[in-house]
Structures are given as structure tokens and as C-alpha cells.
Amino acid sequence: MPKEETFNRVQVLEKATEVFHKKGYNGTSMQDLVDATSLNRSSIYNSFGSKLSMFLEVLSFYQSVHSTNFNQALVKSYNAKEAIETIFNLHLNEIIKDNDRKGCLVINCKSEMANQEVSIKSFMEKNQERMIAMFEDIVTKGQMEKIFNQDQTANQYALYLFSSIQGLRMIGILNKNEKELKNLIYITTKILY
Amino acid sequence: MPKEETFNRVQVLEKATEVFHKKGYNGTSMQDLVDATSLNRSSIYNSFGSKLSMFLEVLSFYQSVHSTNFNQALVKSYNAKEAIETIFNLHLNEIIKDNDRKGCLVINCKSEMANQEVSIKSFMEKNQERMIAMFEDIVTKGQMEKIFNQDQTANQYALYLFSSIQGLRMIGILNKNEKELKNLIYITTKILY
DNA sequence: TTAATTTTGAAACGATCATTTCAATAAGAT
DNA sequence: ATCTTATTGAAATGATCGTTTCAAAATTAA
Known part of the structure; x- marks a missing residue:
């Protein structure tokens, strides 16, 4: 069995979300993501595929966080x-x-x-x-x-x-x-x- | 007296507006603007200063065009x-x-x-x-x-x-x-x- | 027609872009 | 302990980024 991801995927997504949110997709560079997540370039590509597919995951993550907040508030x-x-x-x-x-x-x-x-x-x-x-x-x-x-x-x-x-x-x-x-x-x- | 601009500034702004509108600011490259306006790089810099200042001019241009349309319709x-x-x-x-x-x-x-x-x-x-x-x-x-x-x-x-x-x-x-x-x-x- | 001045064209600038490469490292399975 | 496999780290990829440079071309005033 292989070595497994050592980083916390949710924490990485939170950091990536922050950067994309602040700078937009085209305004965010891979270097920005490396700096923000303190992951290595190759780890990002290995785990997320590309800048675009990472962004799509960030988008879904953002959406699900807000859906959860919505639902928690709505049931009340x-x-x-x-x-x-x-x-x-x-x-x-x-x-x-x-x-x-x-x-x-x-x-x-x-x-x-x-x-x-x-x-x-x-x-x-x-x-x-x-x-x-x-x-x-x-x-x-x-x-x-x-x-x-x-x-x-x-x-x-x-x-x-x-x-x-x-x-x-x-x-x-x-x-x-x-x-x-x-x-x-x-x-x-x-x-x- | 110097040689004057040979291009039509309004036409250039229209073309630049088109590109910025379609691709956004960060998604638009200087090469895109060169291609769209068929102006030379140096002519763009000479006449508009920088990508950002050209964009600001585009923004004002877009706004004034729409203001004109508004006012023409409103007086009726x-x-x-x-x-x-x-x-x-x-x-x-x-x-x-x-x-x-x-x-x-x-x-x-x-x-x-x-x-x-x-x-x-x-x-x-x-x-x-x-x-x-x-x-x-x-x-x-x-x-x-x-x-x-x-x-x-x-x-x-x-x-x-x-x-x-x-x-x-x-x-x-x-x-x-x-x-x-x-x-x-x-x-x-x-x-x- | 010459002098003055600015726009052009083409090439080059260093920096940064997203992505790839690959050897070194690490960890579960046998 | 060794084999297998995946994740790492660091460097390099070629392309493109915004901007600058500078000589050649063009225009007008004298």
C-alpha cells in the first residue's frame, strides 16, 4: 500500500478558497496556491489535477459549506x-x-x-x-x-x-x-x- | 508639429471593450489587445499608457455609451x-x-x-x-x-x-x-x- | 527641403505562467 | 525486512505575461 496524503484536504481547500475568493480565478497563480496551502506544486497537481479542477473543487466546497449553514438555519x-x-x-x-x-x-x-x-x-x-x-x-x-x-x-x-x-x-x-x-x-x- | 495618431481612437476602444468584456481584465492579455485592435504594442502603450489605464478608459467609454442610450430613451x-x-x-x-x-x-x-x-x-x-x-x-x-x-x-x-x-x-x-x-x-x- | 517631433514596427526584456519531470522519501503489505 | 506504490521536494519545461527599447518611418512647421 502506498503512502497516503499527509495533509488535511479540508484545510487545504479552505486556504485555496481564500485565495481564489480574494483574487478570482484568473488573478490567482499556482504560486499563490502553493504559498497559501504550503503544499508542494507536485502535491497539488497530484491531488487536484489542475488549477481548473482544483477551482471546481473549491467551488463545490464553498457551496456545500454555505448549504450546510443554510440548512442549519432553516430548520430553526x-x-x-x-x-x-x-x-x-x-x-x-x-x-x-x-x-x-x-x-x-x-x-x-x-x-x-x-x-x-x-x-x-x-x-x-x-x-x-x-x-x-x-x-x-x-x-x-x-x-x-x-x-x-x-x-x-x-x-x-x-x-x-x-x-x-x-x-x-x-x-x-x-x-x-x-x-x-x-x-x-x-x-x-x-x-x- | 509631430505626426498624429493615424488610428481612430473610438474604433480602437470599441475593439478593446469587446475583448475585455468577453474575457475579463485578468483574462485579457496584451497580445489579445494587439490582435483585436490591430495596433502595434508600442502604439498601445504610447496612446493608453498601460493595460490598466487602457481598461479604465474602456470602462469610461462603455459607461458613456450606455449613459447616452439611457438619456436618449429617458427623454422620450x-x-x-x-x-x-x-x-x-x-x-x-x-x-x-x-x-x-x-x-x-x-x-x-x-x-x-x-x-x-x-x-x-x-x-x-x-x-x-x-x-x-x-x-x-x-x-x-x-x-x-x-x-x-x-x-x-x-x-x-x-x-x-x-x-x-x-x-x-x-x-x-x-x-x-x-x-x-x-x-x-x-x-x-x-x-x- | 530640412529640422523637429512622434508614431510606428520589430525585437527583446526579465518575470511569471501552468504544468511536467524525476529522483528521493515514506508507508502499508507480504 | 523487503517489495510495492504514492507522495513528496526541487528543478526545469516552454509559453506567455506586461512592458521597454530603439531605430525607421511619417508628418508638419519653418
């Missing part, structure tokens, strides 16, 4: 209204603690690479499906509970909410005024009631 | 409601004709570089001020005309609209379904009435 929500508030507040917290204005890794990557790399494009399509399915579930529940109106279908509201989150994250890059952002969320979600 | 609007519709429809048209899913150059650049390059950050801050001021004007007018409600100040609605536009443009990268997008715009703007 009593109703659909609270669920929506929970999701927006999680994003608000991310914005406020993002001192170096990196924005959202997934959104950044979508705007940088979705038109150039098919693997990224399909990742983003799946991401959109997931997000819209999640919002659709919540809105459907809210409409059955008579908390949300029925002016639009749950699917249409889901697209609206997904769009709004992306707008909020883009705003959050430059604007960290919590009061303004909370009011922006208030306006955004008011349409549901 | 009879009231605030039409003005808002005009703005969203211009973005919708941009999305639909954007066959290679490049998205919006300004938004892409904001997410790629606002946290890394101070000149880009301040460009984006000014861009936000402009956009919000424009929306604020329209909303104020709409509120005076009693077409829009007074639930929120014009400035708060302006931030909401600016955020919504960015969300719409991010959605538009992958989703070109005109019916869905029109409905998204309908939901987004409904809050004003």
Missing part, C-alpha cells in the same frame, strides 16, 4: 416568513463581515467564467436550479400557510428572490451600511406579503 | 413609470442580444477588481452614486406625480432599483427567457406602485 425557522428572513440575514452577515470586499465567490465566478468555461457554466446552471428549488419550496409553503400572497407562482417568486440575492451581494461589495441593507431587504421581501 | 418617457420601464427594458434588450453570455462589463469588473484596485473601486463608487442619483430623480418625480407610493424615500427605492438591476444582469447571464425576465421585472417594479 417556524414558518416561511422566518425562512426567507433567515436566508437574507445570512447573506447580510456575510456582507458585513466581508471586510476586504470580496463579494460572493459563486457570483464572482459566474461573472468571470460562465461564458468561457463549460464546466463552470454547468456548475452555475445547477446552482441556479438548487437556489430556485429552495426558494420555491419556501414560497410554496408560505402560500399554503396564507402568509405569502398568490399574485405570482412560487417559481416566479423564486426567480425574483434568487435575482434579489445576487443584487444584494453586488451592492454589499461597496455598501456595508447595515441599516440601509436591512431596509433594502425589507423592500425586497415585502412583495411576498 | 412621459412619466416616471415609463422611465423605469425604459431603463429595465434597455437592460432586458442587452441581456437578450448578449449571445455569448458576457453579462455587464461594469458588474463583471466590480466583482473582479473592486477589492484589488483602488482606481476601479473609486470608479465603481462613482458609478453607484450616478445610478442611485438617476433612480432617485425618477422616483422623486413619480412620487410627486402620485404614481409611486411614499412607503419608502426616493433614495431607499433608488438603492433597491440599483440592486435589482444588478440582480437582473446576473440572472441574464444564464437565463434568456424573455417571458420569465419580463415577469421578473414586473415583480421587481411592482413595489413602487
Whole structure:
């Protein structure tokens, strides 16, 4: 049997995520990744294949971490209204603690690479499906509970909410005024009631 | 008197804009710009200084072209409601004709570089001020005309609209379904009435 | 037509790019 | 303890990066 990986893959992914998030895909060099992970070049290639495939793993890692956070918060929500508030507040917290204005890794990557790399494009399509399915579930529940109106279908509201989150994250890059952002969320979600 | 530039600066900027828009700042090489503009390397450096300063000029050029389109459309609007519709429809048209899913150059650049390059950050801050001021004007007018409600100040609605536009443009990268997008715009703007 | 000045073209700059190579090292299996 | 196999470390790969150099070409004023 061979020698096994000595490094902690999760820790390496965390470090790589940090670099890609800060500098973007094209702005990140292999040297940056070597420095950040303190792994050897050949270990990175041996374990992750290439810069692109490492980035795709980073993207999935980032997504799964945030999905976990979402789900942990969502199970605590009593109703659909609270669920929506929970999701927006999680994003608000991310914005406020993002001192170096990196924005959202997934959104950044979508705007940088979705038109150039098919693997990224399909990742983003799946991401959109997931997000819209999640919002659709919540809105459907809210409409059955008579908390949300029925002016639009749950699917249409889901697209609206997904769009709004992306707008909020883009705003959050430059604007960290919590009061303004909370009011922006208030306006955004008011349409549901 | 010296020999003057023989090339058409606007045409060169158009070509450079195309490349930067398609590939992003870090994804664009000087060779790409040489190829696209069919200018010589030294002519580019002589006339634009550096890759970054050329990009900043491209960014201003892109912004001014779109401002002109905005203003041409806005003067034709009879009231605030039409003005808002005009703005969203211009973005919708941009999305639909954007066959290679490049998205919006300004938004892409904001997410790629606002946290890394101070000149880009301040460009984006000014861009936000402009956009919000424009929306604020329209909303104020709409509120005076009693077409829009007074639930929120014009400035708060302006931030909401600016955020919504960015969300719409991010959605538009992958989703070109005109019916869905029109409905998204309908939901987004409904809050004003 | 000559002097002054700037844009050009082509080549070269050192630095950095992503990736590969390969011998040395390490660890489980026999 | 030895064999097998994979992970390491360090160096090198050729290509490309943004930028500079400088002589030749081009243009206008005198």
C-alpha cells in the first residue's frame, strides 16, 4: 500500500478558497496556491489535477459549506416568513463581515467564467436550479400557510428572490451600511406579503 | 508639429471593450489587445499608457455609451413609470442580444477588481452614486406625480432599483427567457406602485 | 527641403505562467 | 525486512505575461 496524503484536504481547500475568493480565478497563480496551502506544486497537481479542477473543487466546497449553514438555519425557522428572513440575514452577515470586499465567490465566478468555461457554466446552471428549488419550496409553503400572497407562482417568486440575492451581494461589495441593507431587504421581501 | 495618431481612437476602444468584456481584465492579455485592435504594442502603450489605464478608459467609454442610450430613451418617457420601464427594458434588450453570455462589463469588473484596485473601486463608487442619483430623480418625480407610493424615500427605492438591476444582469447571464425576465421585472417594479 | 517631433514596427526584456519531470522519501503489505 | 506504490521536494519545461527599447518611418512647421 502506498503512502497516503499527509495533509488535511479540508484545510487545504479552505486556504485555496481564500485565495481564489480574494483574487478570482484568473488573478490567482499556482504560486499563490502553493504559498497559501504550503503544499508542494507536485502535491497539488497530484491531488487536484489542475488549477481548473482544483477551482471546481473549491467551488463545490464553498457551496456545500454555505448549504450546510443554510440548512442549519432553516430548520430553526417556524414558518416561511422566518425562512426567507433567515436566508437574507445570512447573506447580510456575510456582507458585513466581508471586510476586504470580496463579494460572493459563486457570483464572482459566474461573472468571470460562465461564458468561457463549460464546466463552470454547468456548475452555475445547477446552482441556479438548487437556489430556485429552495426558494420555491419556501414560497410554496408560505402560500399554503396564507402568509405569502398568490399574485405570482412560487417559481416566479423564486426567480425574483434568487435575482434579489445576487443584487444584494453586488451592492454589499461597496455598501456595508447595515441599516440601509436591512431596509433594502425589507423592500425586497415585502412583495411576498 | 509631430505626426498624429493615424488610428481612430473610438474604433480602437470599441475593439478593446469587446475583448475585455468577453474575457475579463485578468483574462485579457496584451497580445489579445494587439490582435483585436490591430495596433502595434508600442502604439498601445504610447496612446493608453498601460493595460490598466487602457481598461479604465474602456470602462469610461462603455459607461458613456450606455449613459447616452439611457438619456436618449429617458427623454422620450412621459412619466416616471415609463422611465423605469425604459431603463429595465434597455437592460432586458442587452441581456437578450448578449449571445455569448458576457453579462455587464461594469458588474463583471466590480466583482473582479473592486477589492484589488483602488482606481476601479473609486470608479465603481462613482458609478453607484450616478445610478442611485438617476433612480432617485425618477422616483422623486413619480412620487410627486402620485404614481409611486411614499412607503419608502426616493433614495431607499433608488438603492433597491440599483440592486435589482444588478440582480437582473446576473440572472441574464444564464437565463434568456424573455417571458420569465419580463415577469421578473414586473415583480421587481411592482413595489413602487 | 530640412529640422523637429512622434508614431510606428520589430525585437527583446526579465518575470511569471501552468504544468511536467524525476529522483528521493515514506508507508502499508507480504 | 523487503517489495510495492504514492507522495513528496526541487528543478526545469516552454509559453506567455506586461512592458521597454530603439531605430525607421511619417508628418508638419519653418
